[in-house]
Amino acid sequence: MGKTFAEKILALKSGKKSVVTGEIVTVSPDIVMSHDNTAAIAKKFKQIGINKVKHPEKIVIPLDHCVPAATEKYAANHKEIREFVQEQKIENFYDINTGVCHQILPEKGHVLPGSLILGADSHTTTYGAFGAFSTGIGRSEVASIWATDEIWLRVPETIKINIEGNMPYGVYPKDIILNIIGDLGADGALYRAVEFSGKVIRKMDISGRMTLCNMAVEMGAKNGYVQPDEKTIEWLSSRTNKKYRVIKSDADAKFEKIINYDISKLEPQIACPHTVDNVRPVSKVAGTKINQALIGTCTNGRIEDLKIASEILKGKRISNKVRLLIFPASMEVYTEAMELGILRELVRSGAVIMNPGCGPCLGAHEGALAPGEVCLSTANRNFKGRMGCKEAEIYLASPATVAVSSLYGEITDVRGNLK
Amino acid sequence: MSIKGKVWKYGDDVNTDVIFPGKYTYTITDPKEMALHALEDLDSKFAKEVKKEDIIVAGRNFGCGSSREQAATCLKYAGVGAIVAKSFSRIFFRNAINQGLPLVQCKEAVENISSGEAIAIDFEKGELSCKKGVFKFPPLPESVLGILEDGGLIPHTKKILKIEKGE
Numbered sequence: 184m185g186k187t188f189a190e191k192i193l194a195l196k197s198g199k200k201s202v203v204t205g206e207i208v209t210v211s212p213d214i215v216m217s218h219d220n221t222a223a224i225a226k227k228f229k230q231i232g233i234n235k236v237k238h239p240e241k242i243v244i245p246l247d248h249c250v251p252a253a254t255e256k257y258a259a260n261h262k263e264i265r266e267f268v269q270e271q272k273i274e275n276f277y278d279i280n281t282g283v284c285h286q287i288l289p290e291k292g293h294v295l296p297g298s299l300i301l302g303a304d305s306h307t308t309t310y311g312a313f314g315a316f317s318t319g320i321g322r323s324e325v326a327s328i329w330a331t332d333e334i335w336l337r338v339p340e341t342i343k344i345n346i347e348g349n350m351p352y353g354v355y356p357k358d359i360i361l362n363i364i365g366d367l368g369a370d371g372a373l374y375r376a377v378e379f380s381g382k383v384i385r386k387m388d389i390s391g392r393m394t395l396c397n398m399a400v401e402m403g404a405k406n407g408y409v410q411p412d413e414k415t416i417e418w419l420s421s422r423t424n425k426k427y428r429v430i431k432s433d434a435d436a437k438f439e440k441i442i443n444y445d446i447s448k449l450e451p452q453i454a455c456p457h458t459v460d461n462v463r464p465v466s467k468v469a470g471t472k473i474n475q476a477l478i479g480t481c482t483n484g485r486i487e488d489l490k491i492a493s494e495i496l497k498g499k500r501i502s503n504k505v506r507l508l509i510f511p512a513s514m515e516v517y518t519e520a521m522e523l524g525i526l527r528e529l530v531r532s533g534a535v536i537m538n539p540g541c542g543p544c545l546g547a548h549e550g551a552l553a554p555g556e557v558c559l560s561t562a563n564r565n566f567k568g569r570m571g572c573k574e575a576e577i578y579l580a581s582p583a584t585v586a587v588s589s590l591y592g593e594i595t596d597v598r599g600n601l602k
Numbered sequence: 603m604s605i606k607g608k609v610w611k612y613g614d615d616v617n618t619d620v621i622f623p624g625k626y627t628y629t630i631t632d633p634k635e636m637a638l639h640a641l642e643d644l645d646s647k648f649a650k651e652v653k654k655e656d657i658i659v660a661g662r663n664f665g666c667g668s669s670r671e672q673a674a675t676c677l678k679y680a681g682v683g684a685i686v687a688k689s690f691s692r693i694f695f696r697n698a699i700n701q702g703l704p705l706v707q708c709k710e711a712v713e714n715i716s717s718g719e720a721i722a723i724d725f726e727k728g729e730l731s732c733k734k735g736v737f738k739f740p741p742l743p744e745s746v747l748g749i750l751e752d753g754g755l756i757p758h759t760k761k762i763l764k765i766e767k768g769e
Contacts, residue, residue: 207743219628220670231760249628256629305669305693321671321697323755330759335745369615370663374692403663405692458615545624545668566619566667568643573623 185433187341188408189376192316192430196299204340204439211332214293215241216302217325218284219248222263224303227326236271236329243275243284243293244268250279250540253548282513282539285309285397285481290515292423296411297430301325301334306481306563308400312392313419314411314429319400339405340439341432342372345381348447353598355491356391357483357561357581359383360398361452363444365462373403375439378432383446384409389418390487397482398563401459451597454579457567465584465596472504475558476589478582479510479537480544483561486511486519492586493525495600496532502592507534508550510542534589546571559585559594603704604724605683607655609732610648611717614661618673618694620644627670636672637679648680655683657723659715662687665694674698684723686730688712699746700755706730711737 186194186201194201197208217224221244228236236242244264252258261279268276281287285306288294296314300307303325310317320334328334346359364371377399384392392409399407409415411429419427432438450464478484478492489511501507509529511517517539520526526536543550544562551571552558558570558577565577578594587597620643622636630636641648658664658677664687665673674697677685685698688709698705706723714734715721721732730737742750752758 207745223631227756230756231763233763254629260628303669305667307669319669319693321669321674321693321700323671323700324696327755327759330763369666370689370691373663373689403666403691458617460615545627547625547628551625564619564667566617568623568625569619571623571625573620573643 184437185435187376187436187438188378188430188432189316189339189341189406192297192299193336193338195430202338204338206338207335208338209333210299210336212301212328212334213241213298214243214300215325215328216243216284216288216300216304216307218245218304219260219264220303220322221267222260224322224325225263225267227323228329231326231330233330237332239271239273242273242329243288244273245277245281245284245287246279247283248541248545249547250538279540280514282516283481283484283541286484286512286516289313290422290513292425295419295423295425295427296415297428301328305400306397308404308407309393309397309481311396311399311407312389312409313415314409316406316408318406337374339374339376341376341378343378343380343438343441345441345443346379346383346446347381347443348383348445350383351447351449353451353583354446354449355581355583356387356394358449358452359446360395361454361462361579362449364398364402364460365452367402369401369458369460370403372399375404376406376408377404378408380410385412388487389414390485393485394482401563451581451584453584453594454565456565456576456578459563459565459579465594468578468594469596471578471594472557473559473588473593474505474556475550475552476505476507476585477510477543477550477558477560477562478585479508479512479542480562481512482563483582484510484512484516486516488561488582489516489520489525492582493528495583495586495597496534496590497528499532499590501533501589504592505589507589508537508542509534510537511539513539543570545569559588561585603726604722605655605657606720606722607657607683608653609657609659609715609717609719609721610652611715612644612658612660615663615666616644616660617667618665618670619667621665621673622670622676624668627672633675633679636676640676640680652680652682654681656681657683657721658685659712660685660687661712662689664690666691669693671697671701674701674703678703686711686715699750702750702754704750706739708737708739711739
């Protein structure tokens with residue numbers, strides 16, 4: 184009987200010949216990521232009673248959750264982190280001028296196929312787009328890994344999701360993943376590994392694959408995975424010289440479930456308040472008035488996303504009832520968007536270009552909502568209070584849907600509006 | 603180990619943003635202050651009225667969403683003695699154990715417990731007693747139980763490192 188990707192990589196990382204689903208293994212990760220939460224983790228680390236992290240070279244720390252610091256408290260938090268980084272001689276530190284962790288770890292060459300990456304952030308699942316096994320852990324766990332280089336993981340069962348058909352006009356990877364989450368529910372893949380495959384995935388660019396894996400956690404998944412191919416290898420070739428080994432599920436691997444989708448007739452999808460699995464086709468919610476539109480975050484802040492938005496907005500003006508915020512996911516994305524003239528078009532259409540970072544996604548700063556307001560966002564969560572106000576509503580959609588909706592001041596079907 | 607407490611009952615998919623809002627994640631660092639905001643966006647009465655060893659009973663996927671450990675920390679410091687749910691979100695499950703907060707996964711029990719009643723949980727026997735009867739639940743895996751018994755992951759790691767050093 185063949186093995187799944189999850190079984191193979193967790194066997195490899197735990198030094199075992201083979202493992203079975205449900206087994207608890209002790210693994211040593213290749214990369215451990217933490218962000219603005221690093222100061223809190225450092226305090227826990229010191230409580231363990233040792234002074235030096237075991238493997239500084241495995242640690243990657245980007246600042247992104249509230250950058251630049253919004254208040255004195257945030258500033259003090261960042262200061263503590265910079266001091267810890269110096270003290271521990273951590274080389275892979277990215278200050279506020281770099282971008283969102285899940286964008287810059289791949290950009291800076293820290294994500295390799297066949298690697299095990301753990302991060303103190305639930306959307307660490309993103310790196311599965313490159314064939315890594317990556318998942319979120321808590322703060323105490325990061326502190327403990329810094330001290331011991333070890334952590335326990337349960338070997339997950341794998342759900343394989345085959346996506347076939349042709350991408351309809353106006354439909355994007357975000358619509359596909361929202362549709363899947365709506366179908367399976369917020370716990371539809373709880374504790375499971377999810378492997379995305381099929382013709383649509385093979386044709387999909389890296390950016391779209393990242394969107395799918397990023398949101399796998401919204402259906403409870405432990406990790407998302409896309410088998411690396413020539414697109415992955417090409418993307419990585421300009422980012423890293425490090426050697427890696429691609430790990431794939433065997434042809435006769437035992438999946439817990441195989442779910443088949445044909446997306447040829449899919450409509451653009453919207454996740455409605457206040458849960459990510461409350462998904463409806465755009466036709467059912469079109470006309471809902473919005474106050475703020477947001478394009479960016481680790482889900483949809485890449486150059487491909489900004490391109491789509493600027494093509495829709497070029498030469499037009501957004502509704503005067505809407506504030507459109509653009510958060511490029513990284514400085515690299517920001518620079519490229521600048522060079523391509525994308526930022527100019529977005530600004531002319533009435534958008535506000537923000538600095539790379541998480542922005543208001545978690546309600547910390549830079550565009551929080553007021554009571555009674557509605558935001559249409561490309562982010563990954565719409566929980567009550569998520570953007571700082573529990574009396575506000577958040578809808579989630581693709582960058583194309585958000586861009587076109589900002590023109591009309593209401594949720595709009597992009598299909599009638601694409602050039 | 604056993605506990606007895608009053609039940610606060612909630613539904614499915616109680617997410618980490620309603621347990622501990624994101625806007626506090628970097629501004630509140632004292633666990634006692636975290637406790638004052640526990641379940642703030644779900645039940646504003648909870649933090650004010652919760653008593654030591656009270657028990658949260660909830661539906662499916664408790665703790666879904668963010669990896670923020672404060673979601674477990676704020677409940678622990680609010681006095682919550684245990685959480686009983688039909689299922690737990692993966693990272694929350696880990697965070698709760700790592701904070702020394704016991705969890706019970708038992709769908710049948712959840713369906714038979716009402717808000718406000720007093721229930722008892724015996725972790726050694728794997729039994730939960732409520733008005734409608736006694737329900738069995740499976741014990742936690744041994745390696746996980748060890749973390750809980752040591753009072754959380756940080757004291758557990760501390761202990762293990764000392765053992766390795768032969769102290």
